[in-house]
Amino acid sequence: MPVLEGTELRIVGFLCNWCSYGGADTAGVGRFKQPTDLRIIRVPCSGRIDPLFIVKAMMNGADGVLVSGCHPRDCHYSEGNFYARRRLEIIEKFLPILGYEPERFAYTWVSASEGQRWQEVVTSFTDQIHKLGPAPKILGPQASDTLSVMEAAL
Amino acid sequence: MKFQEELKKCISDVMPELDVVIGWCASFDPLHATPHFMRRKEDIDKLEISPLSVHNLATYLPGLRGKKVGIVVKGCDSRSVVELLQENLIDRKDVTIFGFPCTGVVDQSKIKKALGHTGNVESCEMSDTALVIKMDDKTQTLAMAEMLADKCSSCRYPDAVISDYFAGEKIGNKGEKDVDYAAVEAFEKLSVPERFGYWLKELDRCIRCYACRNACPLCVCRDHCAAESRDPHWLSQENNVRDKLMFQVIHAYHLAGRCTECGECQRACPVDIPVLMFKQKMNQEIREIFQYEAGVDPEATPPLLSFKMEEENITEKVW
Numbered sequence: 001m002p003v004l005e006g007t008e009l010r011i012v013g014f015l016c017n018w019c020s021y022g023g024a025d026t027a028g029v030g031r032f033k034q035p036t037d038l039r040i041i042r043v044p045c046s047g048r049i050d051p052l053f054i055v056k057a058m059m060n061g062a063d064g065v066l067v068s069g070c071h072p073r074d075c076h077y078s079e080g081n082f083y084a085r086r087r088l089e090i091i092e093k094f095l096p097i098l099g100y101e102p103e104r105f106a107y108t109w110v111s112a113s114e115g116q117r118w119q120e121v122v123t124s125f126t127d128q129i130h131k132l133g134p135a136p137k138i139l140g141p142q143a144s145d146t147l148s149v150m151e152a153a154l
Numbered sequence: 155m156k157f158q159e160e161l162k163k164c165i166s167d168v169m170p171e172l173d174v175v176i177g178w179c180a181s182f183d184p185l186h187a188t189p190h191f192m193r194r195k196e197d198i199d200k201l202e203i204s205p206l207s208v209h210n211l212a213t214y215l216p217g218l219r220g221k222k223v224g225i226v227v228k229g230c231d232s233r234s235v236v237e238l239l240q241e242n243l244i245d246r247k248d249v250t251i252f253g254f255p256c257t258g259v260v261d262q263s264k265i266k267k268a269l270g271h272t273g274n275v276e277s278c279e280m281s282d283t284a285l286v287i288k289m290d291d292k293t294q295t296l297a298m299a300e301m302l303a304d305k306c307s308s309c310r311y312p313d314a315v316i317s318d319y320f321a322g323e324k325i326g327n328k329g330e331k332d333v334d335y336a337a338v339e340a341f342e343k344l345s346v347p348e349r350f351g352y353w354l355k356e357l358d359r360c361i362r363c364y365a366c367r368n369a370c371p372l373c374v375c376r377d378h379c380a381a382e383s384r385d386p387h388w389l390s391q392e393n394n395v396r397d398k399l400m401f402q403v404i405h406a407y408h409l410a411g412r413c414t415e416c417g418e419c420q421r422a423c424p425v426d427i428p429v430l431m432f433k434q435k436m437n438q439e440i441r442e443i444f445q446y447e448a449g450v451d452p453e454a455t456p457p458l459l460s461f462k463m464e465e466e467n468i469t470e471k472v473w
Contacts, residue, residue: 055403056388059396073463082461089468090410090439090458097341097435098403099350106471121473136350138396146354 009063009129013040014049016081019070022112024122032119035126038066045069046107047080051091058100061137064129067107068121074111081109103128104135157254157322158203161226164319166198168224168250175224175252176214178207184278185265185287189214192224201226205280205298208259210234210416212371216243223249228256229327230305232314233414233449234371239316240452241412243374253314255325257282258298258306263426268296305417305430308334315450330447338434353399359425360398366429367405369422372412380404406432411440411456414449443467 015021021042027034043049046069054065067088075081088107096102106125110118136146165175169192179190179200187206192198203226211225212234227235235251238244266272269287279286285296299307310332312325344352364381367373380388381401388404389397405419413433420430440446444457444467 052388052404052407055407056400059400079461082463083458085465085468085470086444086458086461089443089465090436091407093439093443094406094436096346097338097349097432098399099346099348099353101346108471108473117473124473136347138354138399139394146350 009037011038011064011129012057012062013038013066014043015040016046016069017042017044018076019112020068020110023110023114023118026115027118030115032115034119034122037126038122045077045080046084051087054091054105059138063135064104066125068110071109071111101132103132161252161254161321162198162201164252164321166195172224173221176211177201177226183275185272185275205260210371210418216374219244226252227314229311229313230416232316234416236316236452237372237412237414237449251317253317253320255322256312258302260301261303264301335438338431338438354395356427357395357398360427365422366419369418372409402429402432406436409433410436411458412448413437
């Protein structure tokens with residue numbers, strides 16, 4: 001049983017290798033205090049992120065998903081984050097129709113030098129998810145709560 | 155249908171240059187039509203265009219690439235053809251498009267609901283206003299307006315947007331204005347957890363037949379569909395509602411900026427899951443953010459294949 005069982009939620013973070021992952025590292029090196037709910041997945045570029053990763057993470061039990069890449073015009077591959085911005089904006093607007101609060105997902109831009117900004121982003125996003133509480137689960141031990149919602153809708 | 159003879163003549167004039175012309179003909183009972191592949195002159199006589207011509211025949215086009223194909227299209231089907239042309243999945247020179255003024259097609263689920271069952275229909279007479287169905291020694295009259303598919307009552311493109319031959323008088327396309335998103339808006343009145351419950355309930359009856367995918371004119375991946383791929387392994391083979399719902403999200407997302415809302419996914423669904431709503435929602439957003447509508451201009455660049463340095467309609471979160 002994890003030490004923080006019950007107090008910690010599961011947040012998945014997709015971070016681009018060049019800026020945000022570096023930024024998170026900078027925050028770590030600078031010893032900025034951060035919440036521990038976030039599990040980071042490093043991707044080559046925010047343009048690598050299929051928006052379906054976000055939905056898949058949610059359906060597999062994540063309580064929130066955070067995506068972070070290089071600032072627009074700063075992409076290591078010149079334009080990956082411009083495409084990403086369009087895709088992520090669409091999926092953010094799409095989540096509510098599925099029954100996930102739009103606040104469970106956020107995307108932002110953090111550069112490798114912005115350790116401080118990374119700390120702010122993680123802290124405020126984690127707070128936001130804690131305010132919402134755990135996301136409805138489809139499978140696994142917590143699925144019974146969802147089933148009761150389902151029966152209520154019947 | 156008045157234009158039907160004119161259309162038959164058009165087809166028979168061009169037929170010698172074509173390998174096949176796709177239309178509709180009568181099916182196993184008077185209440186259904188079926189896609190009709192015309193290869194010889196005598197096949198043309200069987201062509202029947204009526205409110206039962208529900209199928210979007212554009213679905214067959216990518217599979218017939220390389221052949222000279224003629225296709226009869228309703229307004230909504232023609233938008234799928236435009237989309238296929240835009241994506242370079244078919245060649246304009248090989249496709250001959252026959253248009254006609256479409257006054258709407260029926261929704262078989264609505265008829266079934268109104269009649270209880272449609273097992274032994276003996277005859278079905280159709281006029282502009284009514285369907286007269288003879289069944290079980292009874293004659294029942296259904297109002298045509300009530301039996302039309304939802305997409306037809308709010309149709310903005312009754313005439314083909316692209317055609318080589320057009321039989322009959324054009325009704326007049328309304329274009330990109332006055333889009334009806336009543337179904338989505340009504341659904342959005344539910345609270346967020348209720349929506350989640352709704353989808354779990356609806357998708358629970360999904361039998362994973364993938365008819366929605368197979369009927370979709372823009373699902374063109376064939377053997378490389380994400381639903382059946384093991385690498386990447388998007389979906390398991392398990393029978394659970396999570397994977398069923400996930401597939402619908404995959405379908406909707408892969409159609410973002412491409413879907414013309416022809417409604418084939420929902421029509422093909424054997425258990426009547428309202429899967430079109432996902433696509434309508436996606437289109438609504440794309441319209442709001444990018445002012446783009448798929449299936450109108452074969453030369454347009456779809457929004458997700460382009461970008462602007464400064465997006466006018468995207469406001470990023472401030473931390």
